[in-house]
Amino acid sequence: MSEPAAIPLEFVHYPDDADPVVVAKADLLPDGRLKLTAARDSHRNKLGQAIADINAQEGLHLEIAPPEGAPKFAVASRLVERGDEDYLDALQDYFRKYYKLEVEDVREV
Numbered sequence: 001m002s003e004p005a006a007i008p009l010e011f012v013h014y015p016d017d018a019d020p021v022v023v024a025k026a027d028l029l030p031d032g033r034l035k036l037t038a039a040r041d042s043h044r045n046k047l048g049q050a051i052a053d054i055n056a057q058e059g060l061h062l063e064i065a066p067p068e069g070a071p072k073f074a075v076a077s078r079l080v081e082r083g084d085e086d087y088l089d090a091l092q093d094y095f096r097k098y099y100k101l102e103v104e105d106v107r108e109v
Contacts, residue, residue, distance in 0.1 A: 004030040007088070011039075011047065011095065012102045023101065026051065028091070032082025050099065058082070060090040 006027035013021045024039035024047050034051045036044075054060065059081035066074040080090040092103045 006030065006035070008106050009034075010104045010106050011043070011099075012104055013100065014102060023047075028088065032087060034091075047099070050095075054091075054094070059084070059087070060094055062086070062090045062093060 006029050009026045009028055010022045011024040011026070013023050015021070023043040025037045026047075027035045027037055029035055033055045036048055036051050039047055059079050061077040062080050064076050064078050066076040070076070080087055084090075088103075088105065095101045095103045
């Protein structure tokens with residue numbers, strides 16, 4: 001049986017007044033870690049550090065609706081661990097929220 005393949009990803013900036021720009025490429029490895037494979041100079045250090053930080057964590061926290069009866073403006077989250085079915089979704093949310101980048105799965109179908 002073959003080993004699971006890495007998932008190729010593109011980090012895309014969508015400016016309001018211009019065409020989308022691919023600023024970086026990475027692989028989501030079978031163990032759930034990211035490997036930066038290419039990046040524009042303008043994003044290399046920032047994304048490299050973000051990826052190192054993410055790889056050092058056990059997972060990502062995904063914001064969810066607070067439980068019923070929670071105080072107004074309460075914030076709730078749940079841990080999405082590597083290997084969870086929605087880990088890629090959590091990565092996409094993270095980079096959208098903190099870096100204004102879309103992470104696109106570019107596997108060929």
